[in-house]
Amino acid sequence: MNGQRFESTAGPPPAARPMLLILGSKCTSGEARVSTAGVAHVASCTPRELAFRIRAGDAAAERELYLNFARALRYLVQRRCGDEQLAHDLVQECFRIALTHLRAGKLENPDTLAGFLRGIALNLVSTQQRAGWRERSTETDAELPGIEDVETPGPQEVASREQLRMLVRQLIAEMPVQRDRELLWRYYVLDEDKQLLCKALQLSPIHFDRVLHRARSRFRELASEHGLNTAADVP
Template sequence: MGWAGTTADAPDDASDGALARRAARGDRAAEEALCRRFRPRIRLYGLRHLREEAAAADLAQDVLVAVIARLRAGAVREPDRLASFVLSTCRQLAGSAVRTARRREALLSAEPLPAPLDPPAEPLPRDRLARCLEALAARERAVVVATFYAEQPAEAISRDHALSAAHVRVLRHRALRHLRTCLGLEEAAG
């Protein structure tokens, strides 16, 4: 089965271009038909290039989400060449996945990971931790609470507190250093 044309598993005999134009107008049935039509081809492409079933399934999902989003945004200039657009999206996302896997392998094989830090012999008293948290500057305390209690990433904290994400990371680093010193886990910088 090639990349161009229609397949028997489509709900009707509409061409790729006709379905793409309908999907661009918000027709959910056309979107579903395109997904049914292209998912098997994308999965096969993923198996051939990524060599893992899970990676191929992820690729199919990522490509279909990207293609449907581009159709909804009206960003597919030639709907009649949708198969070529899907193939180029496959190439881009599969290539990115391969590069990411190579970088990860290189990082892991280059140097052994550091040993995890030993946990404290006994848990820290809550009242001592509370006093140390209260001693932090208001912004530092807000960043620590948002990071470790609300489990928010730096980007979300930056939006909530009108700070840049980089500033949030600096505040978090500074606050953790102050907490370690206050708790006696680190010598005071002098």
């Protein structure tokens, strides 16, 4: 499964602990931080450490696992299934399966934790696409009480479509150079290549990067000003 090999080595029996993720602790080498949306998440706990702590029965490590990976997993799954609620359900199930294996110490190489989780999630998406999933979602939620308390919503989950359109309209209105607006459209909507766009619009690659970077940064700023849970700037 997922390209990972599992061993039936010793460890706490998976069924012995409830699937409960509890707020309030952090890994020894990591630190907790709070995003602008007020949602706490662990910044730098290593996957290896998390895996070992979960195997050792540390319930807080299970919560950290969720905080570290849930948002990204939801994003990956939703890109594939196109359904926010379904993505939520599948990610819940992904964590249920992952915790079962991690508690039993069945992840051979803890450094591959992210790939392990991705593999489970993608398998679940495939299963869902073959057989349908919705009938099982209620049962899954019941097995993971408390998880809703530590959700880390991404910007897509927070903003309404109309809010976003309004922000992009403002972004466009603040771009005085028509060529820059055209660049944005051709790059993001028409998926034209950078090299061709540079040639067509007579831009240097550096100028191209600068225009896009400014647009992205301003979009984040606008979203932040409107209370959306946006990302930190990326150079």
